[in-house]
Amino acid sequence: MKLTYLTLLMVFNTMLLFAQKPYAIKGSVRDTMATYKLINTTITLLNQKDSTLVKFTRANAEGSFAINNLRSGKFILLVTYPGYADYAENFTLDTINQEKDFSDINLILRSTLLEGVIIKGNAAITFKGDTTEFNAGSYNIQPNSKVEDLLKQLPGVQIDKDGRITAQGEKVNKVLVDGEEFFGDDPTLVTKNLRGDMIDKVQLYDKKSDQAAFTGIDDGEKSKTINLKLKEDKKNGYFGKLNAGIGTKDFYQNQATVNVFKGKQKYAAYGTIGNTNESFGNNISMGSVEFSEDGGMMMSMEGGDDFDMGGGAGGISIKRNAGLHYDSKWKDKYGINTNYKLGSVSSEGENNSLSINALPGQTNTSKSDQKSSSFSFNQKLDGTLSMRLDSSSTLKLTVSGSLKNNDSTDDYESSTQREDNSLLNRGKRTINNESDEKGFNATAFWAKKLKKKGRTVSVNVKQSFKETTGTGFLNSKNEFLNIQNKPDSTVYIDQYKTSDIFKSSFSTNATYTEPISKALALVLNYGLNLNNSSSNKKSFNKDIIGNYNDLDEEYSNNFKMTQLSNNAGLNFNYRAGKSIVIFGTRLNAVRFKQVDLYEDTTLKRSFINWSPQVNYSYNFSRSTSLRVSYNGNTSQPGMEQIQPYRANTDPLYIVLGNPNLSPSFSNSFGISYSSFKILTEQVLMVNGNFGFTSNAITSNIVTDKAGKTTAQAINMSGKTPINFNLNISAGRKIKEINLNIEARAGGNYNYSISNNSLNTSRSFNYSVGPSINKYTDKYSIQLSLSPSYNTSSTSLVGVKNNNDSYGANGNFELMARLPGKVELRTNGEYQYTGKSQAFNESLNRLIWNASINKKFLKTESLNLSLSGKDLLNQNSGFSRSVYNNTINQSNSTTIQRYFMLSLAWDFNKMGGA
Structure with a gap:
C-alpha cells in the first residue's frame, strides 16, 4: 500500500x-x-x-x-x-x-518603404526608466517645420499661443538639445528655432538637481524637462531663417536666425524687430538674485525682469531682440555654455478698469482710465563651465550679469461712487519714473564620489547682488465730495522721488551622502547664508522758491538690513523594488536686524524655520506610476510687509508696514498618477494638490468715508486659508486621431479684515472639455472646447456680491496642403465670459486668423504668405478677476484686425539636406 x-x-x-x-x-x-x-x-x-x-x-x-x-x-x-x-x-x-x-x-x-507604408504610431513611445521617449520619425513632420510643430503632436504635451509648454500636467521649464541648454532658460528659442526634421528622439523627464544627478540619491527637487536628441547626420552644418513682413496700419515683423553645428560645438544668433506683439525669444530673465532658501525674510529679487509692457496698460509695442549662443564639449572632460541677449521694448497703451469693492454695509464702485508709455532696454550675459576633474569629482561654475534701464510715464483719471451712485471722490495723477538696474550672480558646485559606492560629498557656493537706482515725479489732485455731491476737501501732491536699493547674498551649503544599506541612504547637509540689503527712498516737496528740496519724512525711509541664517537638513532615501520614499526635515535658525536710520531705531528678531517633507512614489510599470507628497514650510513676511514705510504713489491706497508680523506655516499635499499605453498611445494623468496655512499673513484693509484705503499685513490667528486643485486628463489615439478630455476643479477659502469685520472669501472654478487633433501630410486638425463654471463670494455683503458665472474657452487650428505647393492655414481662439450678479453683461470673443501660403523651390524653403489677424475685429483686451472682497473688470489697448504680406526663407545645409 x-x-x-x-x-x-x-x-x-x-x-x-x-x-x-x-x-x-x-x-x-x-x-x-x-x-x-x-x-x-x-x-x-x-x-x-x-x-x-x-x-x-x-x-x-x-x-x-x-x-x-x-x-x-x-x-x-x-x-x-x-x-x-x-x-x-x-x-x-x-x-x-x-x-x-x-x-x-x-x-x-x-x-x-513607400511614404504611405511606413509603420507609424504604434511604436512611437518607449520608456527608459523615468524617461518617456518619443520617436520623432513616427510623427508627421512637414518640410521646414519647427520643433514646436512636432511637440504639438505628442500625447500629453500642450503648447499655448505664446509657446509655453505643458507636459503631463506640468509646466516645462527647460528644453535641452543633446542634453545641453540652448540659449539659456528660454524654451521658445529652441522650439521656434530648431527644425523638426533634425530631431531623432524627444525625451520627456523630471530633471533632477545637480546634487541628485551626481549622487544618484533623489532629493525631491525636480523640473519637467524636454531633451531633443539630434539625428547623427544633423550635427554638422548650418540652418536658419530670414523673414520679412509688412502689413496694413503700419505693422511689420522681421526676423533672422542662423545656427551652425560642428559636432560638439554649436553657434547660434538671432535678431527680431516688430510691432505685432509676436513673441520670439523675448523672455530675457535678467538674472534673478535668489535669497533665503532657508525661508528667511524673503528678500527676493526674482520676477519682473522679463521684457514686459512697461506701464501696465497693455498696448502696442515695438520689440527689438537679439542674442548669441555658443556651447562646446572637448576631451570628454570639459563643457562650456554661453549666451548674450539684449533687447528693448517701446510701448504705448490705455487701460479702462471697473472695480467693485464690498465693505461692511456698503459697496463702492471705482472707475479708472490709464494711459501709459514706456521704454525698456535689457542686456544679459551668462556662462557655465563644467569640468570633470578626475574619475570621481566634478566642478561646475556659473556666472551671469545683467543691466536694465526703464523709463515710463503713466496718467490716471479715477472716480469712486457710493452704492446710491453719488460721487465719493475723483482724481488725476501722473507718475514719471526712470530707473537703472544691474545684477550679478555666481555659483560654484563641487562634488566628489568617495571610495564606498554611494558615499559622496559636495559643496555649493553662491554669490549674488543687485542694485537699482531710480528717480521720478508724482503729481496728483484728489477731490473728496460729501453726500450732497459737493467738494468737501482737495489734496494736492507734487513730489520728486529718489530710490536707491541694494541687495546682496552669500550662501554656502555642504552635503554628505552615506549608503546605510542597499535600499536606504542618508543625506546630511549644512548651510550658512548671509543677506545684506539697504533701501533709501526719499520724497521731496517744493520749497518756497520752487525747487524740490523739502524732504517729506512721512513718505521717505532709509533702512539697512542684515540676515544671518544657519540651516541643517537630514533626509533619508529608501528605494526598494518599485517604491521610492524620501523623508526628512530641514531646520533654519535665522537672526535678523533692521536699522531705521531716520528714526535711529533698531529691530532685531530671531526665529526657527521648520520644513518637513515626505515623498513616496511607486512604479507599477515603466509606463505607470503613482506619486504622493507632503511638504511643510515656514514662510517669513516680506520686507515690504515689515518696513514701517508709507508709500503715496497712489494717494487713495496707502500701504503700511507691520514690524510685528510673525511667520506662517503652510502644509501642502500632492498626488499624481500617470499611465501610458504604448501601442494605443493611451494616456491617463491625474494631478491633485491640497494645502492650508496656519497663522497666515493676510490683509487688514480700512476704507474711510472719503474712499481712501489703508492696507496693512497682519497674522490671521484662528482662521486657516485652504486651497485645492484637481486636474484629470485622459486620451488615446484612434485611427490616427488623438482624442483627449481634460477636467479641472480648483478653489480656495481666504480670510481678511475689512473695516474691522472678518471677510471670508470663497472662489471655485470647474471646467471640462474635449480636444482632438490629427496630422497627415495633406492636412492637420486641432480642435478643443472647455466649458467652465466659476463662483466666488464674500461674507461681507451676502449674495448681492456673488460673482457666479458660466464661461467657455475654445481653440481651433486647421491646415490644408493644396496642389501647386499652396497651403491654407487658419486658427482661432474663442472666449465666453457670462453674466454675473456683479456684472450684468457677457462677453463673446472670437479671435480668428487665417493665411494663404505659396511655397517655392524644390525644397519648399521659400514661402510667400498673405495673412489676416483678428479677421472679425473682436480682440478687445477684456479681463475679469476676483480677489478677496474686490471684483475687477478691465479693457486694455490691443492689436486688432490687420493684414500682412511676408516672405520667409528657411535655409538648411545639414547632413542629408
Whole structure:
C-alpha cells in the first residue's frame, strides 16, 4: 500500500511539474534585403489588452532572442531597430501553444518603404526608466517645420499661443538639445528655432538637481524637462531663417536666425524687430538674485525682469531682440555654455478698469482710465563651465550679469461712487519714473564620489547682488465730495522721488551622502547664508522758491538690513523594488536686524524655520506610476510687509508696514498618477494638490468715508486659508486621431479684515472639455472646447456680491496642403465670459486668423504668405478677476484686425539636406 501511495504521489508531482511548465518565445531578426543578422535589436513583449510592458530583451550576437518564464495570455511582440520599420505581431500563449517560435523576423529599411507604408504610431513611445521617449520619425513632420510643430503632436504635451509648454500636467521649464541648454532658460528659442526634421528622439523627464544627478540619491527637487536628441547626420552644418513682413496700419515683423553645428560645438544668433506683439525669444530673465532658501525674510529679487509692457496698460509695442549662443564639449572632460541677449521694448497703451469693492454695509464702485508709455532696454550675459576633474569629482561654475534701464510715464483719471451712485471722490495723477538696474550672480558646485559606492560629498557656493537706482515725479489732485455731491476737501501732491536699493547674498551649503544599506541612504547637509540689503527712498516737496528740496519724512525711509541664517537638513532615501520614499526635515535658525536710520531705531528678531517633507512614489510599470507628497514650510513676511514705510504713489491706497508680523506655516499635499499605453498611445494623468496655512499673513484693509484705503499685513490667528486643485486628463489615439478630455476643479477659502469685520472669501472654478487633433501630410486638425463654471463670494455683503458665472474657452487650428505647393492655414481662439450678479453683461470673443501660403523651390524653403489677424475685429483686451472682497473688470489697448504680406526663407545645409 505504501508503494502504491508513493507511486501515485510521484505521478501527481510529475503531472504538476508539466502543468507548471513556463511559457516561452524565441526567434531571430534579420535584414530583409541583405539577410544579415541584426544584433542588439530591441525585443519588447506587451499585453494585448492594455499595451503595458511584460518583458523585454535584446537579440544576441547571432541575431537570436528568447524570453522564458512567461505566463499564459494574449501578447504583442514589438521588434524595433534604428533605421528600420517596426515589426508588431499579436499572438497567444496557452496550454496548446506553450512556446511560440517566430523563426526569422525580417525587418525592412524605412528608406525602402513607400511614404504611405511606413509603420507609424504604434511604436512611437518607449520608456527608459523615468524617461518617456518619443520617436520623432513616427510623427508627421512637414518640410521646414519647427520643433514646436512636432511637440504639438505628442500625447500629453500642450503648447499655448505664446509657446509655453505643458507636459503631463506640468509646466516645462527647460528644453535641452543633446542634453545641453540652448540659449539659456528660454524654451521658445529652441522650439521656434530648431527644425523638426533634425530631431531623432524627444525625451520627456523630471530633471533632477545637480546634487541628485551626481549622487544618484533623489532629493525631491525636480523640473519637467524636454531633451531633443539630434539625428547623427544633423550635427554638422548650418540652418536658419530670414523673414520679412509688412502689413496694413503700419505693422511689420522681421526676423533672422542662423545656427551652425560642428559636432560638439554649436553657434547660434538671432535678431527680431516688430510691432505685432509676436513673441520670439523675448523672455530675457535678467538674472534673478535668489535669497533665503532657508525661508528667511524673503528678500527676493526674482520676477519682473522679463521684457514686459512697461506701464501696465497693455498696448502696442515695438520689440527689438537679439542674442548669441555658443556651447562646446572637448576631451570628454570639459563643457562650456554661453549666451548674450539684449533687447528693448517701446510701448504705448490705455487701460479702462471697473472695480467693485464690498465693505461692511456698503459697496463702492471705482472707475479708472490709464494711459501709459514706456521704454525698456535689457542686456544679459551668462556662462557655465563644467569640468570633470578626475574619475570621481566634478566642478561646475556659473556666472551671469545683467543691466536694465526703464523709463515710463503713466496718467490716471479715477472716480469712486457710493452704492446710491453719488460721487465719493475723483482724481488725476501722473507718475514719471526712470530707473537703472544691474545684477550679478555666481555659483560654484563641487562634488566628489568617495571610495564606498554611494558615499559622496559636495559643496555649493553662491554669490549674488543687485542694485537699482531710480528717480521720478508724482503729481496728483484728489477731490473728496460729501453726500450732497459737493467738494468737501482737495489734496494736492507734487513730489520728486529718489530710490536707491541694494541687495546682496552669500550662501554656502555642504552635503554628505552615506549608503546605510542597499535600499536606504542618508543625506546630511549644512548651510550658512548671509543677506545684506539697504533701501533709501526719499520724497521731496517744493520749497518756497520752487525747487524740490523739502524732504517729506512721512513718505521717505532709509533702512539697512542684515540676515544671518544657519540651516541643517537630514533626509533619508529608501528605494526598494518599485517604491521610492524620501523623508526628512530641514531646520533654519535665522537672526535678523533692521536699522531705521531716520528714526535711529533698531529691530532685531530671531526665529526657527521648520520644513518637513515626505515623498513616496511607486512604479507599477515603466509606463505607470503613482506619486504622493507632503511638504511643510515656514514662510517669513516680506520686507515690504515689515518696513514701517508709507508709500503715496497712489494717494487713495496707502500701504503700511507691520514690524510685528510673525511667520506662517503652510502644509501642502500632492498626488499624481500617470499611465501610458504604448501601442494605443493611451494616456491617463491625474494631478491633485491640497494645502492650508496656519497663522497666515493676510490683509487688514480700512476704507474711510472719503474712499481712501489703508492696507496693512497682519497674522490671521484662528482662521486657516485652504486651497485645492484637481486636474484629470485622459486620451488615446484612434485611427490616427488623438482624442483627449481634460477636467479641472480648483478653489480656495481666504480670510481678511475689512473695516474691522472678518471677510471670508470663497472662489471655485470647474471646467471640462474635449480636444482632438490629427496630422497627415495633406492636412492637420486641432480642435478643443472647455466649458467652465466659476463662483466666488464674500461674507461681507451676502449674495448681492456673488460673482457666479458660466464661461467657455475654445481653440481651433486647421491646415490644408493644396496642389501647386499652396497651403491654407487658419486658427482661432474663442472666449465666453457670462453674466454675473456683479456684472450684468457677457462677453463673446472670437479671435480668428487665417493665411494663404505659396511655397517655392524644390525644397519648399521659400514661402510667400498673405495673412489676416483678428479677421472679425473682436480682440478687445477684456479681463475679469476676483480677489478677496474686490471684483475687477478691465479693457486694455490691443492689436486688432490687420493684414500682412511676408516672405520667409528657411535655409538648411545639414547632413542629408
